[in-house]
Amino acid sequence: xxxxxxxxxxxxxxxxxxxxxxxxxxxxxxxxxxxxxxxxxxxxxxxxxxxxxxxxxxxxxxxxxxxxxxxxxxxxxxxxxxxxxxxxxxxxxxxxxxxxxxxxxxxxxxxxxxxxx
Amino acid sequence: xxxxxxxxxxxxxxxxxxxxxxxxxxxxxxxxxxxxxxxxxxxxxxxxxxxxxxxxxxxxxxxxxxxxxxxxxxxxxxxxxxxxxxxxxxxxxxxxxxxxxxxxxxxxxxxxxxxxxxxxxxxxxxxxxxxxxxxxxxxxxxxx
Amino acid sequence: xxxxxxxxxxxxxxxxxxxxxxxxxxxxxxxxxxxxxxxxxxxxxxxxxxxxxxxxxxxxxxxxxxxxxxxxxxxxxxxxxxxxxxxxxxxxxxxxxxxxxxxxxxxxxxxxxxxxxxxxxxxxxxxxxxxxxxxxxxxxxxxxxxxxxxxxxxxxxxxxxxxxxxxxxxxxxxxxxxxxxxxxxxxxxxxxxxxxxxxxxxxxxxxxxxxxxxxxxxxxxxxxxxxxxxxxxxxxxxxxxxxxxxxxxxxxxxxxxxxxxxxxxxxxxxxxxxxxxxxxxxxxxxxxxxxxxxxxxxxxxxxxxxxxxxxxxxxxxxxxxxxxxxxxxxxxxxxxxxxxxxxxxxxxxxxxxxxxxxxxxxxxxxxxxxxxxxxxxxxxxxxxxxxxxxxxxxxxxxxxxxxxxxxxx
Numbered sequence: 001x002x003x004x005x006x007x008x009x010x011x012x013x014x015x016x017x018x019x020x021x022x023x024x025x026x027x028x029x030x031x032x033x034x035x036x037x038x039x040x041x042x043x044x045x046x047x048x049x050x051x052x053x054x055x056x057x058x059x060x061x062x063x064x065x066x067x068x069x070x071x072x073x074x075x076x077x078x079x080x081x082x083x084x085x086x087x088x089x090x091x092x093x094x095x096x097x098x099x100x101x102x103x104x105x106x107x108x109x110x111x112x113x114x115x116x117x
Numbered sequence: 118x119x120x121x122x123x124x125x126x127x128x129x130x131x132x133x134x135x136x137x138x139x140x141x142x143x144x145x146x147x148x149x150x151x152x153x154x155x156x157x158x159x160x161x162x163x164x165x166x167x168x169x170x171x172x173x174x175x176x177x178x179x180x181x182x183x184x185x186x187x188x189x190x191x192x193x194x195x196x197x198x199x200x201x202x203x204x205x206x207x208x209x210x211x212x213x214x215x216x217x218x219x220x221x222x223x224x225x226x227x228x229x230x231x232x233x234x235x236x237x238x239x240x241x242x243x244x245x246x247x248x249x250x251x252x253x254x255x256x257x258x259x260x261x
Numbered sequence: 262x263x264x265x266x267x268x269x270x271x272x273x274x275x276x277x278x279x280x281x282x283x284x285x286x287x288x289x290x291x292x293x294x295x296x297x298x299x300x301x302x303x304x305x306x307x308x309x310x311x312x313x314x315x316x317x318x319x320x321x322x323x324x325x326x327x328x329x330x331x332x333x334x335x336x337x338x339x340x341x342x343x344x345x346x347x348x349x350x351x352x353x354x355x356x357x358x359x360x361x362x363x364x365x366x367x368x369x370x371x372x373x374x375x376x377x378x379x380x381x382x383x384x385x386x387x388x389x390x391x392x393x394x395x396x397x398x399x400x401x402x403x404x405x406x407x408x409x410x411x412x413x414x415x416x417x418x419x420x421x422x423x424x425x426x427x428x429x430x431x432x433x434x435x436x437x438x439x440x441x442x443x444x445x446x447x448x449x450x451x452x453x454x455x456x457x458x459x460x461x462x463x464x465x466x467x468x469x470x471x472x473x474x475x476x477x478x479x480x481x482x483x484x485x486x487x488x489x490x491x492x493x494x495x496x497x498x499x500x501x502x503x504x505x506x507x508x509x510x511x512x513x514x515x516x517x518x519x520x521x522x523x524x525x526x527x528x529x530x531x532x533x534x535x536x537x538x539x540x541x542x543x544x545x546x547x548x549x550x551x552x553x554x555x556x557x558x559x560x561x562x563x564x565x566x567x568x569x570x571x572x573x574x575x576x577x578x579x580x581x582x583x584x585x586x587x588x589x590x591x592x593x594x595x596x597x598x599x600x601x602x603x604x605x606x607x608x609x610x611x612x613x614x615x616x617x618x619x620x621x622x623x624x625x626x627x628x629x630x631x632x633x634x635x636x637x638x639x640x641x642x643x644x645x646x647x648x649x650x651x652x653x654x655x656x657x658x659x660x661x662x663x664x665x666x667x668x669x670x
Contacts, residue, residue: 001178002193003148003171004206019128021120024150030143031188035218036230042173042187043141050121078131082138088183105138110145154334156564167564201338225631246577256573260394
């Protein structure tokens with residue numbers, strides 16, 4: 001599957017209730033090392049009530065300027081949350097279904113660890 | 118209008134304070150924010166292509182499960198201008214692969230450890246060089 | 262001593278490189294119809310271009326990436342694609358106007374028909390883009406373009422009524438024979454001529470070509486903050502010459518010979534020769550910059566190898582783009598379209614495209630991932646936001662005013 005299929009796919013819980021759309025996929029570089037860097041593993045999905053400008057990332061970081069624009073975009077994407085990949089039942093290009101009892105986390109990006117794996 | 122949930126259909130309150138997820142060990146990257154549309158440079162620092170998509174899991178798979186460990190196998194590059202603007206995606210045969218094992222660094226650009234000459238994705242550049250630019254006098258010399 | 266020469270070279274090149282055919286034509290037209298009552302627009306435009314050129318130069322020096330590349334990465338293909346389409350088409354229009362300007366200036370010098378000069382001019386532009394070193398290209402055209410200071414000299418030699426000129430400039434009113442709509446239409450045209458969109462993309466790509474680092478930010482700031490305002494003064498001098506010579510005689514500016522008439526009247530054949538050299542250099546420099554800009558924006562959007570520092574074989578698609586651009590511009594000009602008219606349209610459409618090109622630069626200059634600690638300060642952001650409002654207003658009003666005034670007639 002390719003990333004483009006997963007992005008903007010609608011997300012439902014086990015009962016079919018719509019929760020939002022996949023706006024990004026959080027990767028962690030802790031897979032097997034085949035070259036110089038470890039392979040990225042799909043760790044979590046970012047779900048937002050709207051697609052659109054979320055690729056700007058203002059709702060995940062604390063970049064505050066330009067002030068008006070940052071506040072507007074953060075407000076636009078309020079309600080974005082993170083869900084672990086292990087809480088996903090099945091993901092296809094048409095929809096992503098979560099398991100019952102999934103947990104929601106803050107979407108904050110943890111920042112770059114300067115140490116390489 | 119891009120797809121969105123109506124106000125009344127939002128399942129959770131807007132001003133909720135969610136707990137921070139436990140931080141995983143290893144470099145964390147958000148695919149769309151940090152990898153998509155980034156420039157790839159070869160080992161000499163020459164531009165190769167933009168990252169247009171990522172291959173997740175086995176090539177050709179159409180569904181993934183949360184029980185599986187899904188790895189990014191390759192960077193994908195191809196004619197995606199029209200599809201990114203209007204929707205849809207080109208077939209896999211039109212997307213060139215750059216194996217993840219060639220990637221040596223991810224910063225504001227993605228650096229590769231191989232020469233551009235060895236990659237299929239640069240075939241148009243080589244074609245223009247060999248059949249157009251290379252044939253004009255002075256094309257193969259340094260400027261000045 | 263060497264450093265001082267380097268600093269001087271940078272500033273002089275910025276002054277000489279500021280003017281292009283758009284500035285020449287628009288300022289002369291405005292001077293001949295409105296006197297100096299639109300001089301304030303030049304001031305506003307110069308501050309704006311200083312602000313945004315400085316921002317994009319800083320982005321390139323700190324991040325090592327050209328502004329348009331970052332626009333594609335941070336704003337995604339849709340926004341960058343819209344930006345690219347607008348920039349590329351305006352660029353092509355401006356390139357057509359500049360090559361036409363070279364041909365018109367050569368016609369003034371030789372009385373040979375411009376249509377015969379157009380292929381010569383286009384070939385010359387391409388040869389320089391193909392083979393010349395970036396810094397040599399910039400320095401030669403910039404220094405030769407400095408001869409346009411002859412407009413300021415001519416103004417003094419004409420013994421103008423200084424008090425009257427000052428009143429017109431400092432207490433602007435719409436002249437009795439012109440309408441308010443025309444006044445604001447030409448204000449927007451003048452604004453577009455001063456804040457040329459291609460300038461910021463060229464500036465940031467040029468910073469990469471010349472391998473600027475954080476240490477070079479100071480020099481670039483000096484070039485911009487001293488050079489561009491001096492260039493603005495020369496623009497106003499062109500308008501003032503037209504105001505003193507053409508306005509009282511109600512001469513409508515429709516050809517290059519009318520634009521240089523004040524200089525010829527003031528200084529005779531020698532001054533005329535000097536101003537022709539200056540116009541050829543300035544339009545040639547601008548033609549080079551617009552062709553390179555078309556290559557830069559397309560190559561940076563698609564992720565191709567680019568840059569004059571690479572041999573053409575290593576940036577094949579980049580050079581092919583520029584060749585196609587020059588050929589298309591030449592084709593359009595060979596249909597005998599009037600380059601002056603093309604210029605007038607190009608400056609207005611530049612004003613229309615400004616928000617698309619400037620808003621992304623503001624976003625990028627604030628991004629800590631690329632800029633580290635060199636992100637915009639609060640003062641810069643405040644002024645930039647004000648300018649964004651002005652740019653948006655000008656862009657929205659341009660087409661309606663163009664329709665209402667019949668493109669200013």
